[in-house]
Amino acid sequence: MTQATAIIIGASSQLSREVALQLSRQQVELALLSPQPEMLAEFAASLPGKVTVHALDIYQPQQAISQLEQVWQSLGGAHLILVNTGVNHYDPALPWQHEDEMIAVNVRGFAAMCNTAFRLLREQGYGQLGAINSIAGLRGGASVAYHASKAFAANYLQGLSMHAQRLKLPITITDIQLGMLDKAAMQGARMWLVPLPEVARQILTALAKGKRRVCVPKRWRLMAWLTRLLPEYIYNTRRWKKKQPKPEKSK
Structure with missing residues (x-):
């Protein structure tokens, strides 16, 4: 391959689209994979570089493996495979349906994609696997299966890195451990929010530097550090309360 080529798995999210846009502006050839590829047609047509769109059903790991292999073969390989798959539900009742879906996608689907990506890169002899993860994996949380699945992802990626070193x-x-941006947005915590183009830029910078692990956006490194440090009795009782609007001053 002479031209830089990247495969983005889970390309329908807003973050994946911003990453794809910035890569395309760098003249990286892209293959975008999504459960609903038709929803990406207009976006793909707007990109300045070469791009193709493909179907990938993350809920069916064996089928998803075959779909990724077919895309890989059509491209003749790739320099970068970026995995951005994941679902998150929160219900205080912890219905098994939600827990089961998170485990299916965030664990089985994620592992299937990373395992296949690593095998393809190993056969090629070089390349980079990046994965959008979350600092939620640092400790358990109220969204039980989600936090646990992100811990699984972190350990799975570390194991793949160790295996590459052995080989x-x-x-x-x-x-790529994202801060909990959705939660910050819901709570109105502006200090922790960062524009999406900047988040994507930081991700691409970390990938270009070959970082093993990185917290994005950078300001969330403090929260990640505190999450590791807090004693359990404090961590378990902390709350993010939604900010109440300040009362207007009487004139």
């Missing part, structure tokens, strides 16, 4: 192959594994 003495130039394969880079990058664990």
Whole structure:
């Protein structure tokens, strides 16, 4: 391959689209994979570089493996495979349906994609696997299966990195641990919010530098540090309360 090529798994999210846009502006050839590829047609047509769109059903791991292999073969390989798959539900009743879906997608689907990506890169002899993860994996949380699945993802990626080192192959594994931006948005915590183009820029910078693990956006490194440090009796009782509007001053 002479031209830089990237495969984005889970390309329908707003973050994946911003990453794809910035990569395309760098003249990276893209393959975008999504459960609903038709929803990406207009977006793909707007990109300045070469791009193709493909179907991938993350809920059916064996089928998803075959779909990824077909895309890989059609491209003749890739320099980067970026995995951005995941679902999150929160219900205080913890219905098994939600827990089961998170485990199916965030664990089985994620592992199937990362395992296949690593195998393809190993056969190619080089490349980079990046995965959008979350600092939620640092400790347990109220969204029980989600936090646990992100811990699984972090350990799975670390294991792949160790395996690449044992094989003495130039394969880079990058664990991109996002801050909990959705939660910050719901709580109106502006200090922790960062524009999406900047989030994507930081992700691409970390990938270009071959980082093993990175917290994005950078300001969330403090929250990640505190999450590791807090004693359990404090961590378990902390709350993010929605800010109440300030009363207007009487004139």
